[in-house]
Amino acid sequence: MSTREKILVAMSGGVDSSVAALLLKRQGYDIVGAYMKNWINEDNIVGHCPWMQDIDDARAVADNLGIEFRVVNLMKDYRERIVDYLLDGYRRGLTPNPDIMCNREIKFGVFRAWARDNGFSAVATGHYARREQNSDATWSLLEGADKNKDQSYFLTLLSQEQLADARFPIGHIPKPELRALAREAGLATADKKDSQGICFIGEVKMQDFLRQYVPDQPGPIIRADDGRLLGEHRGLHYFTLGQRKGIGIPSNTDNKAYVVVGKRSEDHALLVAFDGADAPGLFVNEVRIHSIAWNCPPLTQPRKLEARVRYRDPRVPAEFIPDPAPLSDTSAHSVVSIAATNAAYPTTALVRFTEPQRGLASGQIIAFYDGERLLGGGVYS
Numbered sequence: 001m002s003t004r005e006k007i008l009v010a011m012s013g014g015v016d017s018s019v020a021a022l023l024l025k026r027q028g029y030d031i032v033g034a035y036m037k038n039w040i041n042e043d044n045i046v047g048h049c050p051w052m053q054d055i056d057d058a059r060a061v062a063d064n065l066g067i068e069f070r071v072v073n074l075m076k077d078y079r080e081r082i083v084d085y086l087l088d089g090y091r092r093g094l095t096p097n098p099d100i101m102c103n104r105e106i107k108f109g110v111f112r113a114w115a116r117d118n119g120f121s122a123v124a125t126g127h128y129a130r131r132e133q134n135s136d137a138t139w140s141l142l143e144g145a146d147k148n149k150d151q152s153y154f155l156t157l158l159s160q161e162q163l164a165d166a167r168f169p170i171g172h173i174p175k176p177e178l179r180a181l182a183r184e185a186g187l188a189t190a191d192k193k194d195s196q197g198i199c200f201i202g203e204v205k206m207q208d209f210l211r212q213y214v215p216d217q218p219g220p221i222i223r224a225d226d227g228r229l230l231g232e233h234r235g236l237h238y239f240t241l242g243q244r245k246g247i248g249i250p251s252n253t254d255n256k257a258y259v260v261v262g263k264r265s266e267d268h269a270l271l272v273a274f275d276g277a278d279a280p281g282l283f284v285n286e287v288r289i290h291s292i293a294w295n296c297p298p299l300t301q302p303r304k305l306e307a308r309v310r311y312r313d314p315r316v317p318a319e320f321i322p323d324p325a326p327l328s329d330t331s332a333h334s335v336v337s338i339a340a341t342n343a344a345y346p347t348t349a350l351v352r353f354t355e356p357q358r359g360l361a362s363g364q365i366i367a368f369y370d371g372e373r374l375l376g377g378g379v380y381s
């Protein structure tokens with residue numbers, strides 16, 4: 001009987017996870033490839049979703065590598081844990097982050113559980129992130145070596161336990177080198193273009209998707225500084241803090257563009273201002289967060305660290321100040337609770353930035369770092 005470690009490789013039909021499988025195979029692991037069926041556009045609501053092509057591509061790579069290939073149906077879990085979270089968030093005026101939730105709830109949640117039930121000790125993905133063992137045998141998650149492709153931000157809410165079962169075989173490779181490896185090995189996906197996040201959101205505009213599920217609820221567009229009525233919008237869920245495109249109010253004669261600076265739930269008003277450092281509410285020096293999760297020992301005392309306020313932003317200096325006795329964790333109202341259950345540490349905090357930060361929308365996620373090392377993160381209140 002084989003004593004090689006059994007690893008389930010999440011194969012999306014993209015080049016990154018194809019090379020993840022290639023490398024693990026070369027390293028001698030006992031691997032099986034699996035495509036997660038997360039969403040199928042059965043109602044044909046949101047147009048084209050290339051899942052069938054993706055399955056064919058993933059299967060072709062698995063055949064090339066001579067490994068078994070499975071399709072795992074997680075549509076029900078995905079609907080309950082990601083789509084409902086997304087729609088619930090938008091209905092409540094938040095800006096949810098389905099990519100981060102998908103990693104925690106699906107890839108390293110139900111998919112990992114499926115892997116365990118089927119005799120695998122770990123789940124590998126094609127994320128640009130690295131895992132490093134600490135002296136006490138726990139794991140740290142580091143940014144991908146290719147800083148232009150780093151995806152550690154998307155793994156922000158993973159726990160130490162999830163990290164222990166995760167493998168990121170491509171995290172140390174620059175993308176051009178990865179494509180070269182794929183070509184040399186003759187992988188069918190070698191020159192496939194990069195995907196755009198979650199299938200059903202990547203291939204369609206989020207607005208088109210939301211239109212099918214969240215009823216329009218028109219309200220006034222109001223200029224924040226003088227209360228002037230500028231027009232009408234179709235629903236607050238189509239907008240997020242810091243958004244400039246699609247407001248539908250022309251720039252003024254000086255070519256100054258309007259930007260969303262707030263939402264007022266009482267009268268469904270969309271608050272806008274001219275974009276700039278003095279736009280009211282657009283820039284903040286500090287922000288409250290909830291649903292904090294750590295993959296390292298939880299921070300219970302104030303500490304200086306670095307924060308990434310959104311994907312692709314550089315890390316910025318900040319001070320993390322935990323609330324000693326959080327009164328309420330707003331995520332408790334969410335369909336999918338983002339909060340760490342029974343956390344033995346404060347799950348709310350204040351984050352104070354050295355430089356003001358722009359457009360931190362409620363529901364979005366902040367990630368904390370110590371250099372390249374991801375510590376954890378939380379959700380903007």
Ligand SMILES: Nc1ncnc2c1ncn2[C@@H]1O[C@H](COP(=O)(O)OP(=O)(O)OP(=O)(O)O)[C@@H](O)[C@H]1O
Pocket residue numbers: 009010011012013014015016017018034035036037038107124125126127194195196197198
């Ligand atoms: N439907 C899916 N089935 C299996 N694994 C998936 C699926 N979607 C994503 N993954 C896994 O999650 C990783 C990151 O997903 P993401 O959507 O960010 O793709 P990516 O970075 O473009 O990678 P790839 O080139 O492998 O598609 C993928 O590399 C893959 O391991």
